[in-house]
Amino acid sequence: MDALDRLAEPGLDLLRRVDTLLAAGAPEGHRLWPLLRRMQVLPGEALRSFLGLRPAPLAGAGHAVRRHIHGYDHACAALTDPPLWSGSAAAAYGQSRAMLLRHLDEGPESLVGRLEATAGYADALADWVEGSRLAVARTLAEVIGSAEAVAVLTATSPGRVPSHSGPLSPGEAAAAEIAARVLAVLCVAYDGAETLLRQWAPSLAESPWRPESARFRPDNGPAPGARSTRIGW
Structure with missing residues:
Protein backbone atom coordinates (compact mmCIF):
# COMPACT_ATOMS: atom_id res chain seq x y z
CA MET A 1 0.00 0.00 0.00
CA ASP A 2 1.41 3.35 -1.03
CA ALA A 3 0.45 6.95 -0.22
CA LEU A 4 -2.19 7.06 -2.93
CA ASP A 5 -3.88 3.94 -1.55
CA ARG A 6 -4.08 5.55 1.89
CA LEU A 7 -5.66 8.69 0.44
CA ALA A 8 -7.95 6.93 -2.01
CA GLU A 9 -11.03 6.64 0.22
CA PRO A 10 -11.18 10.28 1.43
CA GLY A 11 -10.06 11.47 -1.99
CA LEU A 12 -12.81 9.61 -3.82
CA ASP A 13 -15.40 10.84 -1.33
CA LEU A 14 -14.32 14.46 -1.83
CA LEU A 15 -14.24 14.13 -5.61
CA ARG A 16 -17.68 12.49 -5.63
CA ARG A 17 -18.96 15.64 -3.96
CA VAL A 18 -16.98 17.76 -6.40
CA ASP A 19 -18.55 15.93 -9.35
CA THR A 20 -22.01 16.56 -7.88
CA LEU A 21 -21.36 20.28 -7.57
CA LEU A 22 -19.86 20.48 -11.06
CA ALA A 23 -23.26 19.42 -12.42
CA ALA A 24 -24.28 23.05 -11.72
CA GLY A 25 -21.35 24.31 -13.81
CA ALA A 26 -18.06 26.08 -13.22
CA PRO A 27 -16.98 29.73 -13.39
CA GLU A 28 -16.76 31.06 -16.94
CA GLY A 29 -13.16 31.15 -18.17
CA HIS A 30 -11.97 28.89 -15.35
CA ARG A 31 -8.88 26.79 -16.10
CA LEU A 32 -11.01 23.70 -15.44
CA TRP A 33 -12.76 23.93 -18.82
CA PRO A 34 -9.80 23.05 -21.09
CA LEU A 35 -8.89 20.24 -18.70
CA LEU A 36 -12.39 18.81 -18.90
CA ARG A 37 -12.36 19.05 -22.68
CA ARG A 38 -9.07 17.22 -22.83
CA MET A 39 -9.75 14.50 -20.27
CA GLN A 40 -13.44 14.02 -21.23
CA VAL A 41 -14.17 12.84 -17.68
CA LEU A 42 -15.00 14.31 -14.29
CA PRO A 43 -12.28 14.20 -11.63
CA GLY A 44 -13.91 11.50 -9.52
CA GLU A 45 -14.05 9.02 -12.40
CA ALA A 46 -10.58 10.09 -13.55
CA LEU A 47 -9.09 9.28 -10.16
CA ARG A 48 -11.00 6.00 -9.91
CA SER A 49 -9.54 4.85 -13.22
CA PHE A 50 -6.03 5.98 -12.31
CA LEU A 51 -6.09 4.03 -9.03
CA GLY A 52 -5.99 0.81 -11.04
CA LEU A 53 -2.51 1.57 -12.36
CA ARG A 54 0.15 -0.34 -10.38
CA PRO A 55 3.91 -0.44 -10.97
CA ALA A 56 4.45 -4.02 -9.79
CA PRO A 57 2.83 -5.83 -12.77
CA LEU A 58 4.85 -3.74 -15.22
CA ALA A 59 8.10 -4.36 -13.35
CA GLY A 60 7.23 -8.06 -13.29
CA ALA A 61 6.65 -8.02 -17.03
CA GLY A 62 10.11 -6.55 -17.54
CA HIS A 63 11.69 -9.32 -15.50
CA ALA A 64 9.70 -11.97 -17.38
CA VAL A 65 10.84 -10.64 -20.76
CA ARG A 66 14.48 -10.64 -19.66
CA ARG A 67 14.21 -14.31 -18.71
CA HIS A 68 13.46 -15.11 -22.36
CA ILE A 69 16.78 -13.59 -23.39
CA HIS A 70 18.61 -16.53 -21.82
CA GLY A 71 16.88 -18.87 -24.26
CA TYR A 72 18.22 -16.82 -27.16
CA ASP A 73 21.68 -16.94 -25.60
CA HIS A 74 21.56 -20.76 -25.71
CA ALA A 75 20.37 -20.73 -29.34
CA CYS A 76 23.18 -18.35 -30.33
CA ALA A 77 25.75 -20.52 -28.56
CA ALA A 78 24.57 -23.54 -30.55
CA LEU A 79 24.92 -21.59 -33.80
CA THR A 80 28.34 -20.17 -32.99
CA ASP A 81 30.29 -23.42 -33.32
CA PRO A 82 31.20 -24.02 -36.99
CA PRO A 83 30.18 -27.36 -38.55
CA LEU A 84 32.80 -30.07 -38.97
CA TRP A 85 32.16 -30.42 -42.70
CA SER A 86 32.96 -28.53 -45.87
CA GLY A 87 31.77 -28.00 -49.41
CA SER A 88 29.05 -25.95 -51.06
CA ALA A 89 26.37 -27.20 -48.69
CA ALA A 90 28.52 -26.28 -45.70
CA ALA A 91 29.13 -22.84 -47.19
CA ALA A 92 25.40 -22.28 -47.70
CA TYR A 93 24.74 -23.46 -44.17
CA GLY A 94 27.43 -21.14 -42.88
CA GLN A 95 25.79 -18.16 -44.59
CA SER A 96 22.39 -19.09 -43.17
CA ARG A 97 23.89 -19.61 -39.73
CA ALA A 98 25.57 -16.19 -39.81
CA MET A 99 22.33 -14.52 -40.96
CA LEU A 100 20.37 -16.17 -38.18
CA LEU A 101 22.94 -15.18 -35.58
CA ARG A 102 22.69 -11.57 -36.68
CA HIS A 103 18.90 -11.74 -36.61
CA LEU A 104 18.90 -13.26 -33.13
CA ASP A 105 21.47 -11.11 -31.40
CA GLU A 106 23.32 -8.38 -33.27
CA GLY A 107 22.38 -4.80 -32.52
CA PRO A 108 19.20 -3.11 -31.34
CA GLU A 109 17.13 -4.38 -34.29
CA SER A 110 17.82 -8.04 -33.49
CA LEU A 111 15.36 -10.19 -31.58
CA VAL A 112 17.43 -9.92 -28.41
CA GLY A 113 17.72 -6.17 -28.93
CA ARG A 114 13.94 -5.88 -29.21
CA LEU A 115 13.47 -8.02 -26.09
CA GLU A 116 15.84 -5.81 -24.14
CA ALA A 117 13.99 -2.72 -25.38
CA THR A 118 10.64 -4.22 -24.42
CA ALA A 119 11.91 -4.97 -20.92
CA GLY A 120 13.33 -1.46 -20.68
CA TYR A 121 10.00 0.02 -21.75
CA ALA A 122 8.18 -2.01 -19.09
CA ASP A 123 10.65 -0.75 -16.46
CA ALA A 124 10.16 2.84 -17.65
CA LEU A 125 6.39 2.46 -17.43
CA ALA A 126 6.69 1.02 -13.92
CA ASP A 127 8.77 4.04 -12.89
CA TRP A 128 6.21 6.34 -14.52
CA VAL A 129 3.34 4.74 -12.61
CA GLU A 130 5.21 4.94 -9.32
CA GLY A 131 6.17 8.59 -9.83
CA SER A 132 2.72 9.55 -11.10
CA ARG A 133 0.96 7.88 -8.17
CA LEU A 134 3.17 9.86 -5.79
CA ALA A 135 2.38 13.13 -7.60
CA VAL A 136 -1.37 12.41 -7.53
CA ALA A 137 -1.15 11.48 -3.85
CA ARG A 138 0.51 14.80 -3.05
CA THR A 139 -2.20 16.73 -4.88
CA LEU A 140 -4.93 14.75 -3.14
CA ALA A 141 -3.37 15.44 0.26
CA GLU A 142 -3.31 19.16 -0.55
CA VAL A 143 -6.91 19.39 -1.73
CA ILE A 144 -8.28 17.20 1.09
CA GLY A 145 -6.84 19.63 3.63
CA SER A 146 -7.71 22.78 1.72
CA ALA A 147 -10.24 25.52 2.43
CA GLU A 148 -11.93 24.55 -0.85
CA GLY A 159 -30.08 18.74 3.63
CA ARG A 160 -28.19 20.95 1.20
CA VAL A 161 -29.23 20.71 -2.44
CA PRO A 162 -26.87 22.22 -5.05
CA SER A 163 -28.42 25.03 -7.04
CA HIS A 164 -28.64 24.51 -10.79
CA SER A 165 -29.58 28.08 -11.69
CA GLY A 166 -28.31 31.54 -10.89
CA PRO A 167 -24.82 32.49 -9.74
CA LEU A 168 -22.45 29.77 -8.66
CA SER A 169 -22.23 29.21 -4.91
CA PRO A 170 -18.91 29.27 -3.00
CA GLY A 171 -19.07 25.50 -2.84
CA GLU A 172 -19.43 25.17 -6.60
CA ALA A 173 -16.55 27.57 -7.20
CA ALA A 174 -14.43 25.57 -4.73
CA ALA A 175 -15.37 22.35 -6.53
CA ALA A 176 -14.11 23.81 -9.80
CA GLU A 177 -10.78 24.69 -8.20
CA ILE A 178 -10.32 21.22 -6.70
CA ALA A 179 -11.31 19.57 -9.98
CA ALA A 180 -8.80 21.68 -11.88
CA ARG A 181 -5.96 20.75 -9.54
CA VAL A 182 -6.73 17.04 -9.71
CA LEU A 183 -7.24 16.93 -13.48
CA ALA A 184 -4.09 18.98 -14.02
CA VAL A 185 -1.87 16.50 -12.22
CA LEU A 186 -3.52 13.60 -14.04
CA CYS A 187 -2.95 15.37 -17.37
CA VAL A 188 0.74 15.69 -16.55
CA ALA A 189 0.84 11.99 -15.67
CA TYR A 190 -0.74 10.90 -18.95
CA ASP A 191 1.50 13.28 -20.89
CA GLY A 192 4.42 11.39 -19.35
CA ALA A 193 3.03 8.10 -20.62
CA GLU A 194 2.62 9.48 -24.15
CA THR A 195 6.18 10.83 -24.04
CA LEU A 196 7.50 7.42 -23.04
CA LEU A 197 5.66 5.77 -25.91
CA ARG A 198 7.12 8.24 -28.43
CA GLN A 199 10.62 7.75 -27.03
CA TRP A 200 10.47 3.96 -27.01
CA ALA A 201 8.38 3.34 -30.15
CA PRO A 202 11.38 3.07 -32.55
CA SER A 203 12.99 0.47 -30.29
CA LEU A 204 9.77 -1.56 -30.05
CA ALA A 205 9.19 -1.95 -33.78
CA GLU A 206 9.14 -5.35 -35.46
CA SER A 207 12.53 -6.95 -35.99
CA PRO A 208 12.56 -7.70 -39.74
CA TRP A 209 14.29 -10.68 -41.28
CA ARG A 210 16.85 -9.33 -43.77
CA PRO A 211 18.21 -12.03 -46.10
CA GLU A 212 21.59 -11.52 -47.71
CA SER A 213 21.77 -9.79 -51.10
CA ALA A 214 21.80 -11.71 -54.37
CA ARG A 215 25.58 -11.65 -54.59
CA PHE A 216 25.67 -14.25 -51.80
CA ARG A 217 23.11 -16.54 -53.40
CA PRO A 218 24.50 -19.71 -54.91
CA ASP A 219 23.49 -19.97 -58.59
CA ASN A 220 21.32 -16.86 -58.12
CA GLY A 221 18.79 -19.01 -56.31
CA PRO A 222 16.88 -18.07 -53.18
CA ALA A 223 18.95 -16.52 -50.41
CA PRO A 224 20.06 -18.87 -47.63
CA GLY A 225 17.40 -18.82 -44.99
CA ALA A 226 14.70 -17.92 -47.53
CA ARG A 227 14.14 -21.55 -48.47
CA SER A 228 13.37 -24.71 -46.53
CA THR A 229 15.61 -27.74 -46.22
CA ARG A 230 14.01 -31.09 -45.46
CA ILE A 231 15.94 -34.12 -44.29
CA GLY A 232 14.28 -37.52 -44.22
CA TRP A 233 15.25 -41.10 -43.53
Whole structure:
Protein backbone atom coordinates (compact mmCIF):
# COMPACT_ATOMS: atom_id res chain seq x y z
CA MET A 1 0.00 0.00 0.00
CA ASP A 2 1.41 3.35 -1.03
CA ALA A 3 0.45 6.95 -0.22
CA LEU A 4 -2.19 7.06 -2.93
CA ASP A 5 -3.88 3.94 -1.55
CA ARG A 6 -4.08 5.55 1.89
CA LEU A 7 -5.66 8.69 0.44
CA ALA A 8 -7.95 6.93 -2.01
CA GLU A 9 -11.03 6.64 0.22
CA PRO A 10 -11.18 10.28 1.43
CA GLY A 11 -10.06 11.47 -1.99
CA LEU A 12 -12.81 9.61 -3.82
CA ASP A 13 -15.40 10.84 -1.33
CA LEU A 14 -14.32 14.46 -1.83
CA LEU A 15 -14.24 14.13 -5.61
CA ARG A 16 -17.68 12.49 -5.63
CA ARG A 17 -18.96 15.64 -3.96
CA VAL A 18 -16.98 17.76 -6.40
CA ASP A 19 -18.55 15.93 -9.35
CA THR A 20 -22.01 16.56 -7.88
CA LEU A 21 -21.36 20.28 -7.57
CA LEU A 22 -19.86 20.48 -11.06
CA ALA A 23 -23.26 19.42 -12.42
CA ALA A 24 -24.28 23.05 -11.72
CA GLY A 25 -21.35 24.31 -13.81
CA ALA A 26 -18.06 26.08 -13.22
CA PRO A 27 -16.98 29.73 -13.39
CA GLU A 28 -16.76 31.06 -16.94
CA GLY A 29 -13.16 31.15 -18.17
CA HIS A 30 -11.97 28.89 -15.35
CA ARG A 31 -8.88 26.79 -16.10
CA LEU A 32 -11.01 23.70 -15.44
CA TRP A 33 -12.76 23.93 -18.82
CA PRO A 34 -9.80 23.05 -21.09
CA LEU A 35 -8.89 20.24 -18.70
CA LEU A 36 -12.39 18.81 -18.90
CA ARG A 37 -12.36 19.05 -22.68
CA ARG A 38 -9.07 17.22 -22.83
CA MET A 39 -9.75 14.50 -20.27
CA GLN A 40 -13.44 14.02 -21.23
CA VAL A 41 -14.17 12.84 -17.68
CA LEU A 42 -15.00 14.31 -14.29
CA PRO A 43 -12.28 14.20 -11.63
CA GLY A 44 -13.91 11.50 -9.52
CA GLU A 45 -14.05 9.02 -12.40
CA ALA A 46 -10.58 10.09 -13.55
CA LEU A 47 -9.09 9.28 -10.16
CA ARG A 48 -11.00 6.00 -9.91
CA SER A 49 -9.54 4.85 -13.22
CA PHE A 50 -6.03 5.98 -12.31
CA LEU A 51 -6.09 4.03 -9.03
CA GLY A 52 -5.99 0.81 -11.04
CA LEU A 53 -2.51 1.57 -12.36
CA ARG A 54 0.15 -0.34 -10.38
CA PRO A 55 3.91 -0.44 -10.97
CA ALA A 56 4.45 -4.02 -9.79
CA PRO A 57 2.83 -5.83 -12.77
CA LEU A 58 4.85 -3.74 -15.22
CA ALA A 59 8.10 -4.36 -13.35
CA GLY A 60 7.23 -8.06 -13.29
CA ALA A 61 6.65 -8.02 -17.03
CA GLY A 62 10.11 -6.55 -17.54
CA HIS A 63 11.69 -9.32 -15.50
CA ALA A 64 9.70 -11.97 -17.38
CA VAL A 65 10.84 -10.64 -20.76
CA ARG A 66 14.48 -10.64 -19.66
CA ARG A 67 14.21 -14.31 -18.71
CA HIS A 68 13.46 -15.11 -22.36
CA ILE A 69 16.78 -13.59 -23.39
CA HIS A 70 18.61 -16.53 -21.82
CA GLY A 71 16.88 -18.87 -24.26
CA TYR A 72 18.22 -16.82 -27.16
CA ASP A 73 21.68 -16.94 -25.60
CA HIS A 74 21.56 -20.76 -25.71
CA ALA A 75 20.37 -20.73 -29.34
CA CYS A 76 23.18 -18.35 -30.33
CA ALA A 77 25.75 -20.52 -28.56
CA ALA A 78 24.57 -23.54 -30.55
CA LEU A 79 24.92 -21.59 -33.80
CA THR A 80 28.34 -20.17 -32.99
CA ASP A 81 30.29 -23.42 -33.32
CA PRO A 82 31.20 -24.02 -36.99
CA PRO A 83 30.18 -27.36 -38.55
CA LEU A 84 32.80 -30.07 -38.97
CA TRP A 85 32.16 -30.42 -42.70
CA SER A 86 32.96 -28.53 -45.87
CA GLY A 87 31.77 -28.00 -49.41
CA SER A 88 29.05 -25.95 -51.06
CA ALA A 89 26.37 -27.20 -48.69
CA ALA A 90 28.52 -26.28 -45.70
CA ALA A 91 29.13 -22.84 -47.19
CA ALA A 92 25.40 -22.28 -47.70
CA TYR A 93 24.74 -23.46 -44.17
CA GLY A 94 27.43 -21.14 -42.88
CA GLN A 95 25.79 -18.16 -44.59
CA SER A 96 22.39 -19.09 -43.17
CA ARG A 97 23.89 -19.61 -39.73
CA ALA A 98 25.57 -16.19 -39.81
CA MET A 99 22.33 -14.52 -40.96
CA LEU A 100 20.37 -16.17 -38.18
CA LEU A 101 22.94 -15.18 -35.58
CA ARG A 102 22.69 -11.57 -36.68
CA HIS A 103 18.90 -11.74 -36.61
CA LEU A 104 18.90 -13.26 -33.13
CA ASP A 105 21.47 -11.11 -31.40
CA GLU A 106 23.32 -8.38 -33.27
CA GLY A 107 22.38 -4.80 -32.52
CA PRO A 108 19.20 -3.11 -31.34
CA GLU A 109 17.13 -4.38 -34.29
CA SER A 110 17.82 -8.04 -33.49
CA LEU A 111 15.36 -10.19 -31.58
CA VAL A 112 17.43 -9.92 -28.41
CA GLY A 113 17.72 -6.17 -28.93
CA ARG A 114 13.94 -5.88 -29.21
CA LEU A 115 13.47 -8.02 -26.09
CA GLU A 116 15.84 -5.81 -24.14
CA ALA A 117 13.99 -2.72 -25.38
CA THR A 118 10.64 -4.22 -24.42
CA ALA A 119 11.91 -4.97 -20.92
CA GLY A 120 13.33 -1.46 -20.68
CA TYR A 121 10.00 0.02 -21.75
CA ALA A 122 8.18 -2.01 -19.09
CA ASP A 123 10.65 -0.75 -16.46
CA ALA A 124 10.16 2.84 -17.65
CA LEU A 125 6.39 2.46 -17.43
CA ALA A 126 6.69 1.02 -13.92
CA ASP A 127 8.77 4.04 -12.89
CA TRP A 128 6.21 6.34 -14.52
CA VAL A 129 3.34 4.74 -12.61
CA GLU A 130 5.21 4.94 -9.32
CA GLY A 131 6.17 8.59 -9.83
CA SER A 132 2.72 9.55 -11.10
CA ARG A 133 0.96 7.88 -8.17
CA LEU A 134 3.17 9.86 -5.79
CA ALA A 135 2.38 13.13 -7.60
CA VAL A 136 -1.37 12.41 -7.53
CA ALA A 137 -1.15 11.48 -3.85
CA ARG A 138 0.51 14.80 -3.05
CA THR A 139 -2.20 16.73 -4.88
CA LEU A 140 -4.93 14.75 -3.14
CA ALA A 141 -3.37 15.44 0.26
CA GLU A 142 -3.31 19.16 -0.55
CA VAL A 143 -6.91 19.39 -1.73
CA ILE A 144 -8.28 17.20 1.09
CA GLY A 145 -6.84 19.63 3.63
CA SER A 146 -7.71 22.78 1.72
CA ALA A 147 -10.24 25.52 2.43
CA GLU A 148 -11.93 24.55 -0.85
CA ALA A 149 -12.57 21.07 0.55
CA VAL A 150 -14.34 22.60 3.56
CA ALA A 151 -16.55 24.63 1.22
CA VAL A 152 -17.35 21.53 -0.84
CA LEU A 153 -18.21 19.45 2.25
CA THR A 154 -20.41 22.23 3.55
CA ALA A 155 -22.20 22.61 0.24
CA THR A 156 -22.88 18.87 -0.02
CA SER A 157 -23.81 18.22 3.61
CA PRO A 158 -27.16 16.47 4.29
CA GLY A 159 -30.08 18.74 3.63
CA ARG A 160 -28.19 20.95 1.20
CA VAL A 161 -29.23 20.71 -2.44
CA PRO A 162 -26.87 22.22 -5.05
CA SER A 163 -28.42 25.03 -7.04
CA HIS A 164 -28.64 24.51 -10.79
CA SER A 165 -29.58 28.08 -11.69
CA GLY A 166 -28.31 31.54 -10.89
CA PRO A 167 -24.82 32.49 -9.74
CA LEU A 168 -22.45 29.77 -8.66
CA SER A 169 -22.23 29.21 -4.91
CA PRO A 170 -18.91 29.27 -3.00
CA GLY A 171 -19.07 25.50 -2.84
CA GLU A 172 -19.43 25.17 -6.60
CA ALA A 173 -16.55 27.57 -7.20
CA ALA A 174 -14.43 25.57 -4.73
CA ALA A 175 -15.37 22.35 -6.53
CA ALA A 176 -14.11 23.81 -9.80
CA GLU A 177 -10.78 24.69 -8.20
CA ILE A 178 -10.32 21.22 -6.70
CA ALA A 179 -11.31 19.57 -9.98
CA ALA A 180 -8.80 21.68 -11.88
CA ARG A 181 -5.96 20.75 -9.54
CA VAL A 182 -6.73 17.04 -9.71
CA LEU A 183 -7.24 16.93 -13.48
CA ALA A 184 -4.09 18.98 -14.02
CA VAL A 185 -1.87 16.50 -12.22
CA LEU A 186 -3.52 13.60 -14.04
CA CYS A 187 -2.95 15.37 -17.37
CA VAL A 188 0.74 15.69 -16.55
CA ALA A 189 0.84 11.99 -15.67
CA TYR A 190 -0.74 10.90 -18.95
CA ASP A 191 1.50 13.28 -20.89
CA GLY A 192 4.42 11.39 -19.35
CA ALA A 193 3.03 8.10 -20.62
CA GLU A 194 2.62 9.48 -24.15
CA THR A 195 6.18 10.83 -24.04
CA LEU A 196 7.50 7.42 -23.04
CA LEU A 197 5.66 5.77 -25.91
CA ARG A 198 7.12 8.24 -28.43
CA GLN A 199 10.62 7.75 -27.03
CA TRP A 200 10.47 3.96 -27.01
CA ALA A 201 8.38 3.34 -30.15
CA PRO A 202 11.38 3.07 -32.55
CA SER A 203 12.99 0.47 -30.29
CA LEU A 204 9.77 -1.56 -30.05
CA ALA A 205 9.19 -1.95 -33.78
CA GLU A 206 9.14 -5.35 -35.46
CA SER A 207 12.53 -6.95 -35.99
CA PRO A 208 12.56 -7.70 -39.74
CA TRP A 209 14.29 -10.68 -41.28
CA ARG A 210 16.85 -9.33 -43.77
CA PRO A 211 18.21 -12.03 -46.10
CA GLU A 212 21.59 -11.52 -47.71
CA SER A 213 21.77 -9.79 -51.10
CA ALA A 214 21.80 -11.71 -54.37
CA ARG A 215 25.58 -11.65 -54.59
CA PHE A 216 25.67 -14.25 -51.80
CA ARG A 217 23.11 -16.54 -53.40
CA PRO A 218 24.50 -19.71 -54.91
CA ASP A 219 23.49 -19.97 -58.59
CA ASN A 220 21.32 -16.86 -58.12
CA GLY A 221 18.79 -19.01 -56.31
CA PRO A 222 16.88 -18.07 -53.18
CA ALA A 223 18.95 -16.52 -50.41
CA PRO A 224 20.06 -18.87 -47.63
CA GLY A 225 17.40 -18.82 -44.99
CA ALA A 226 14.70 -17.92 -47.53
CA ARG A 227 14.14 -21.55 -48.47
CA SER A 228 13.37 -24.71 -46.53
CA THR A 229 15.61 -27.74 -46.22
CA ARG A 230 14.01 -31.09 -45.46
CA ILE A 231 15.94 -34.12 -44.29
CA GLY A 232 14.28 -37.52 -44.22
CA TRP A 233 15.25 -41.10 -43.53
